Amino acid sequence: MTPTDLSREIELAVKAVQNRHLGRLQALGVDSATIARLGAIQPPFGVMDCEDIGGRIYQPGGEKANIVQPVYDGGILIDIVAWRTTEPQKWLWRTGAAWALNMDTIAANSWQDEPLVIDATPLDWLRGGATGLCILNWDAPEIRTLLRVQSISAEALIARQLRGILMKPLYFPEISARSEHRNAA
Template sequence: MRDAKRKRPAFAEAGRSHDFRQFQAGTYQTGENRTSHTAFASASDLMQEAFASVRNVRQAHLDYLRALGVSPGALACLGQVQPPFGVLGVQELEGSLFEPSPVGRPALIVPVAKPITRDIQGLSIDDIAIVDLIAVRSAEPTRWLWRDGSAWALGSGLLGQNAPLRVVPTPFDWLKAGGQALCILDWAAPAHCWELLRGELALELPDGQLRNRLRNALVRNAALPPMEVAPRAA
């Protein structure tokens, strides 16, 4: 019987150092150019890699993010529900994917998480599942790589809360918002993803360019009712 509910602890940020300045180098592609593929990492792999990246974070990385406009408060807010970010050396793969590499160039790693509930000995425990990892660099904030390729957005757990939903353009903006926003990663996502957005109370966007892009995506992926030509009366 589920008569109790317990929350997870906040996630820590500590570990070995990487040169955060190297985040400014590299080329990435958005989801519109991403090709189909098979999964490269299991759920347990993703969780292990997420926490490995978090252990690489040092004060220099936090200072650099702060200079980019990501406040300690925003990271602390996000850290209450998931690992906020990490640092990994990454090797780019075909299809806008990446894999961790000890000789790869460092990149900012943003875990894509979804809320789940686990039933452990009668306790209903709030938890998360890491469904993908995003690698991005500050020099090209609108271009990123996927670890697995299955994530269509950061912050999808905010959908369906019957409140205005803030939409931001990049993972860096999502970190600035403390995770309290939606960042669309894959603009070529299946239609059912866009159907979730069509049911929102209101969408708040920072500029007309993102609004127009989102409107076009919603129209392009709108579900149409069955249509048939009625037979003519004899």
């Protein structure tokens, strides 16, 4: 799936947003100013029927409407995450390429004095003003890029989970020196 295909999908999903969808997000604590601010730089969210095809991946279709959010890395759309407002702690990916929402904030935060805020779910990320980070894939090796950040602020469960991951030692292969000369044929 190309970024162009993803762009078309998110554009269609954004066009499907109705006032009732906005009202539902606002009732869940998402500020309309956050949606407007985010919408000035990227599609903030869309609505799409999504079908779970296994492996935490979805395809368009099915009978369950989901909130879908684009995921960018370096300004390039790499994935879309889908979740239901009744179960915001469960999400699916369109491609599986995204490890976090708002990845670009890591580089920006590495030189700031303010802690990087990590939200537990995409809904919490929107509730928090869409300025922090939301880890989508806790098994992704890219999570170690958070070691570049000076400080992190997260709810207790997320903080414990993140501390456990970042404190795990890296596996290093056994490295041996071989002799300098080789047999020539």
